[in-house]
Amino acid sequence: xxxxxxxxxxxxxxxxxxxxxxxxxxxxxxxxxxxxxxxxxxxxxxxxxxxxxxxxxxxxxxxxxxxxxxxxxxxxxxxxxxxxxxxxxxxxxxxxxxxxxxxxxxxxxxxxxxxxxx
Amino acid sequence: xxxxxxxxxxxxxxxxxxxxxxxxxxxxxxxxxxxxxxxxxxxxxxxxxxxxxxxxxxxxxxxxxxxxxxxxxxxxxxxxxxxxxxxxxxxxxxxxxxxxxxxxxxx
Numbered sequence: 001x002x003x004x005x006x007x008x009x010x011x012x013x014x015x016x017x018x019x020x021x022x023x024x025x026x027x028x029x030x031x032x033x034x035x036x037x038x039x040x041x042x043x044x045x046x047x048x049x050x051x052x053x054x055x056x057x058x059x060x061x062x063x064x065x066x067x068x069x070x071x072x073x074x075x076x077x078x079x080x081x082x083x084x085x086x087x088x089x090x091x092x093x094x095x096x097x098x099x100x101x102x103x104x105x106x107x108x109x110x111x112x113x114x115x116x117x118x
Numbered sequence: 119x120x121x122x123x124x125x126x127x128x129x130x131x132x133x134x135x136x137x138x139x140x141x142x143x144x145x146x147x148x149x150x151x152x153x154x155x156x157x158x159x160x161x162x163x164x165x166x167x168x169x170x171x172x173x174x175x176x177x178x179x180x181x182x183x184x185x186x187x188x189x190x191x192x193x194x195x196x197x198x199x200x201x202x203x204x205x206x207x208x209x210x211x212x213x214x215x216x217x218x219x220x221x222x223x224x225x
Contacts (some may be wrong), residue, residue: 036214046162046205048153050216059212062119095161103209104152106173108161 002027004096004109012090012116018083022096022109029077030054032100037070037081039092040111047092051099052079086116120144121192122206122217125190130225137193139220144187150210153182153191156219157202162216166213 008020022035029035036051050060052070060068064083072079083090093113097105121144131137141151149169154162163174166182169189179194193200201224206217 038216045219046156046207046216048207048216051214059214061213097161102167103150104164104167104207105154106161106164106167108163113159 002098002100004098004105006094006096006109008112008114009045010113010115012039012086012114013118014116015085018081018086018090018094018114018116020094020096020099020112020114022079022081023054024077024079026099027098027107028067028074029079030074031102032098035072035079035096036105038092038095038097038105040095041092049081049083049094062117069075070117088116090114091116119213120147120208120211120215122208122215124204124206124217124220126219127218128223130223131196132225133196133198135196137191137196137200137222139191139193139204139222141184141189141191141217143187143189143208143211147208147210149185150208151182151184151189152207152209153180154205155200155202156205158199164204193222 003025034051035051037049050070067084070083093111095111096109098107123142125140153166156162170182203219
């Protein structure tokens with residue numbers, strides 16, 4: 001069974017860097033179509049942040065592109081998100097998700113709330 | 119960027135009724151559209167992909183249709199567990215985009 005689990009700080013100060021890791025179990029991250037990060041501000045809808053192929057190729061949301069980096073560590077079966085220069089507007093539940101069987105996100109982590117506050 | 123517009127924003131229905139949700143794309147996405155269900159405090163769950171294919175384990179009361187720019191998610195007879203928020207998402211182009219969601223609430 002494919003499982004994804006986000007980990008990282010729940011509180012980040014303004015102007016600092018948000019860093020999250022997604023650990024995948026039950027499936028090799030080197031396989032599959034791609035993996036990604038999606039966020040959801042409290043009470044709002046879903047926003048795609050970016051995706052990464054097993055090869056390391058990445059695609060980012062243009063609205064975040066200047067601040068986002070997604071990377072993959074196949075040896076640890078993990079992929080990661082870094083978002084720099086955060087503000088209160090980056091406060092959200094961050095989900096990692098996987099598309100191992102198709103180009104759609106059929107596996108999701110439980111989500112982790114990241115609050116940006118001093 | 120492809121903008122997905124969902125309607126209505128809220129749908130108030132009773133258990134047993136039929137729900138019809140709409141998703142309109144700002145340009146053609148062919149059949150590369152998915153529907154997700156999200157309940158409070160939970161991650162989204164993939165229901166429908168490629169416009170009309172049910173994901174693994176999804177009940178037959180959920181069906182999707184459409185192509186190009188107009189898509190519909192139909193729940194033939196609402197069960198109590200179906201009251202949730204539904205999102206459409208396209209994978210035709212980068213960046214991937216989601217609709218703003220339709221909340222199906224109990225009337």
